[in-house]
Amino acid sequence: MADTPLLRLRGVTKAYPAVLANDAVDLDVMPGEIHAVLGENGAGKSTLVKIIYGSVRPDAGTVEWRGQQVDMQSPLKARDLGIGMVFQHFSLFETLTAAENISLAVPGSIAELSERIRAASAQFGLDVEPDSRVQAMTVGERQRIEILRCILQEPKLIIMDEPTSVLPPQGIAKLFETLRRLASEGIGIIFISHKLDEIKALCDTATVMRGGRVVGVVDAKVEDARSLTRLMIGRDIAAPSHAAQRGDGHAVLEAAGLNYTPLDPFAPALKDISLTLRSGQITGIAGVSGNGQDALTRALAGEILQGPQDAGTIALDGVALGADTPDQRREKGLHFVPEERLGRGAVPIHTLSENAGLTTHHAGLVNWGMVKLGKRRALAQETIDAMDVRCGGPDATAQSLSGGNLQKFIVGRELALRPKVLIASQPTWGVDVGAAAAIRQKLIDLRDEGAAILIVSEEIEEIFEICDTIQVMFRGRLSPPVQVQTTSIDDVGLAMAGDFDALALKECAHV
């Protein structure tokens, strides 16, 4: 019995028009095993998971469930067999309560389910209030509901797609505890991730994917981070050089007393935000997404304008620019790289050279209202060369580029204008490891030239890697800044859960 895998994939292949997403993939998951599927973004992990869960049909290959070959034709079929899935970007319904959400997948009346939910929350340490609406919940709470919903379906196999990307560090430890408990009851778990330390801490076996193929099946406990990286990427990655702080450290951008109440009553408000960006420094804003980071970057970039009656001030080199549009702010040297590449950072169906012109038209690209096409094209080409963007040249459309390459282009487009201040929201989100390292190095280089930089990131490791000072955002408030050398990931994690004192104490102790 123990020799029959719960799930066995053989030669699973799926081709999309431009890319072979899965190329003859084999995978075995035993009952009670926590099996990692490791790979960069674009390695084919998501496609593989979708095939197992029945939402994508493979072109070739077989899926066996407990020794029987099955045709996984829909998520319904997968669920009937006993496969549950916890999605990376949750599949909850915002306007419904926790119990209602769960009742859509688990039979029983709301009242019965509420009882079962309370019992299961206690058993697995997953704190969930059945009657509250998802809309008002933090991402951590949402994930707990998603996991509970999965558990209450009594699955034999749980697929977790990048479950830790939305959790503060303390939440991750708790999640791992839950997963181990589930595995000890004989449930198989497929754990998708690109974070090596997590896989080493949690998983038994790791299937490593690169470019749609399985490049190794290894014992996660035995391998070290270095050997896993090499398997995953195919080469070693140099850590970015992080020289001591340059520039004179004078305040370039100063925001004080920013308040903002969004129209959407469920979006977080900004509460009395004060922030100073200094020349030659990278400031990182840590925090679980949805705590007001989006409103803050919009306010700084000019997508939210300050009205005359608004209290706070935003000043660049001492001159107020709270009422300036994003375009006017760019002209004055304040540049912004938004989180969404397609649609906000670049127009998907436009060419790279057209996209370059969108934010750089002040740099002598326009003459009497006419765009200088040759110059714009040259500028796009320069950006492509400078950032090593892999693409079909300046005439390729933005949507034809991979996420990492488009992000390099967008960052490069702003860098070409020598910003005084650069605000980048999730600059390496969903970007492959190589491109992420390149982008981080470019940001550090810009800092060394004396620019003031603000990075908003959910990846706490990224913030510790490249930032000089850290501030944490929680429920619309911003913690005071701390020097990166004087704090620890644990303290920042506590602050991400709302305990700003954890940071402040350290700040005093080291002054």
Add this chain to the structure above:
Amino acid sequence: MDVLIFIVSGTLAAATALIFAAMGELVAEKSGVLNLGIEGMMATGAAMGFVALSLSGSYTVGFLAAAVLGCLLSMIHAVLTLVFRADQTASGLAIGILGLGLSSAIGKRYEGRTVEGLPELDFGPLSDIPIIGPMFFQQDIMVYLSIVLIFVTWYVVTRTKLGLVIRAIGESPENAHALGLKVRLVRAGCVGFGGAMAGIGGAYMSTAYTPLWAEGMIAGRGWIVVALTVFGTWIVPRVAFGAYLFGSMSLLELSIQAFGWNIPSQAMSVMPYVVTIIMLAVISRNLAFIRLNSPASLGAVLKIS
């Protein structure tokens, strides 16, 4: 007092067609499908109901025929938007125009003819109570059925598992699909229900409210239904309130004309539309409330495989 009786009893009758069509549209929209073809479906229902009643002499046959044809028309919309992923707005408009054409074709030989209107129910002594009797107990059966429909729709949408499934699919068909819910089937059912109700609403116009067939007799009521659903923020009691408000305004218009007040008739005829929309817009300003009740995927092309 006579005027009051006239307005209250008239309002119930005037709102009935709207109630049927609006409850149907509300259910369809709650599942995430915008149906802009309501006007055409009501017109087709009106013509079909009238013809079927004329031929068979049975009101039941008349309303059933109208419901079936309205449902069939809406199924075209369902197939176009759910199977072929057509744009909901374009498909709805096209089917609305198709419905208007179909109605004039069906009713061509009956243009201007009349039938005997749907009789009032006999409640015995209740109907004889002064004031209350003529207001509430001298109506035809469809008026009472429309009130029952309000309660049933409200109960199903807010209190049952089916309603939960419909609301979930309306918020995110992708998530619903991933949970194994039958998105297309449920949506098709909701759209079909909407079409059938629009057909019945139309038939009520031609066989009970004004028992005659004339081309164009729906006169924009289908569009009012669409507006009622949106401005009523997809909440059953508010949509019903809007329908009765519209009904009472159109009655008020008649009474004022009866009083001989010197107000231009054009101004009077737009009043029900204007007042209804303003009232509903004013009571639905709470954004939090709207977000909780509006189907987030409304009008979006289905993205599931």
